Amino acid sequence: MANALARKLSRYLSLSPEETQALEAAPSRIQDYRRGEQLVREGSSPDHSMVLLSGMAFRYRVMTDGARQIMALHIAGDFVDLHSFVLKPMDHSVGVAALAQVAHVPHYRVARLLSDFPRLAQAFLWDMALDAATFREWMVGLGRRSASQRLAHLFCELYYRMEMVGLVARQGFDFPLSQPDLADISGLSSVHVNRSLQSMRRDGLIVLNKRRLVIPDIAELSRAAEFDPAYLHLLSDRAC
Amino acid sequence: MANALARKLSRYLSLSPEETQALEAAPSRIQDYRRGEQLVREGSSPDHSMVLLSGMAFRYRVMTDGARQIMALHIAGDFVDLHSFVLKPMDHSVGVAALAQVAHVPHYRVARLLSDFPRLAQAFLWDMALDAATFREWMVGLGRRSASQRLAHLFCELYYRMEMVGLVARQGFDFPLSQPDLADISGLSSVHVNRSLQSMRRDGLIVLNKRRLVIPDIAELSRAAEFDPAYLHLLSDRAC
DNA sequence: CGTCATATTGACTTTAGTCAATAGAAGTGG
C-alpha cells in the first residue's frame, strides 16, 4: 500500500520486514476517486476495506430530512473502513473530499493477515481504538464546545494529523472542505460557520482561502480551542 | 466472567467450549462499585480492562470549565475499556451510574487470548467496531437531532440493548440516570432536559419515575426519534 | 459568456442556555 498504512501502524509497534511485506501485498487494486464520488454506500456490505493513500475522504450519514452529519475525516495512511471487515452492513457512507488514491484490501486478505501475523491483529485493534478516540473527541466538541471552538479544534487536529504524514508546509496545508462541509462536521449551519470563520480570521487565528488553510500560530489556535493533542497519540507509545 | 461477555461476543461468532472457557478464566478479580465511584481516571494507564457484569457505567470527559460530556453508556456484558489494552493513557474517565459488578481482565491475559485464540481477536475487533458504531450514532444525534429526539433516541437504544441482555420487564427497565446525567449525554442543559422530558411525558411516549423508565409503545417512540436499530447489530450477523 | 457551487450579508426567528427560586427525595448520623 505504498507503505502509507505501514508507516501509520509503526507508530504503535515496529513492524518486521515480513509484516511490512504482507501489508504491501494486501491490496487487490488501487484506484483514484474524484471529489464528490462515493467510496462506500450506507447499507452495502463491502467485501473489502480501503486504505487512503492520498487525498481526503469522510464518513457521513444523511438523515430523512436531508441533513447530513460527517463523523470522520480521513487523510493519507488512514484505514478508512477497517470496521466493515467485522461489521456489516455499513451504517454510513464514505465520500471523497479531494481527489483520492485508494487501495482496496479484500476482507479475506485482512483475515489472512490476522491469522498469519498475530501482532498485526493488535495493530489493527490499535488503529480502530485510535479511530474511536477521535470519535469521542468530536462528540465532546459537538456536545460541549462553542461554534468557533469546534472549528478551531478541528483545524488543530488536522494540523497535527497532516504534519504527521508530512503534508504541512509553511504552517499550512491543502484544505478541500467547503463551508457546508464544515457545517456538517461541526453540527452547525453553513451561515454560522461562515460567521465563525470570519471572526477567527479577524482574530488572526487562521488564514483560509483558495482551499488552503494556514495557521500562523498553532499554539495560539490550540489555546483558543482548548486543544490537547493527547487523543491523537502522536508520539510512539509503542507496546512492543 | 459469569458468561456475560461470552454471551455478547456470541452474537458475532459461536464460541468453542475452549474459547468460552478461556474467557471465563480471564478475570483476575471481580469487584463491586457504587454509584459515583470511578472505575478509571483520565490520564491513567491501566494494566487491565473491565467487563461490566451488572449495573451501569459511563465514559466521560470533564472540560476546563467544569462541563462534562458523557460519550458512552455501558450495561451488563459490555467490555467497558477494551481499548485501554492498546491505547494509553486514558483520554477519558469511567464512572458508575448504578451499583456495578465489574470483572478485571489483566492486559497480559488479553494478549494471551489474542495469540492463543485468533478468532477471539476478530471477536474483539467486532466488539470495538460495535462500540464505534454507537459513538457515530451519538455524534449524529449531537450534531443533527433536536433535544427531544436525542433523548427519545437514547431511550430507544437503551431499550433494545437492555432487552438483548434480558433486563426489560413489562416494557420498562431500571434507569439510574439523573437529569443532569442525561444533559451531559445529550449535550443539553439539565433545565432543557427537564422540559423535553415533560413534553415527552405529556405525549405519552415515556413514563419515567422512581429510576424506572417505561416505554408504552416502542414503535411510536422509535418513530418520534427516527430510530433505526441497525447500528446495534442486534441480529446475529455471524461471520463464522 | 453563462452556469453552478460557494461565500457573504442582513433581518428575523427559534432553540436552547442561564439564573434564581422552590419543592421533593434520598441518604446520613444521632
Next chain:
DNA sequence: CCACTTCTATTGACTAAAGTCAATATGACG
C-alpha cells in the same frame, strides 16, 4: 424515627447562541 444535608426535579423570567430565509457577491469552469 428525626433533623439535616445534599442531590434532584420543576418552574418562571430573561438572555444568548445558532438557525432560517433571502438576496447578493464571488469564483471556478466548461
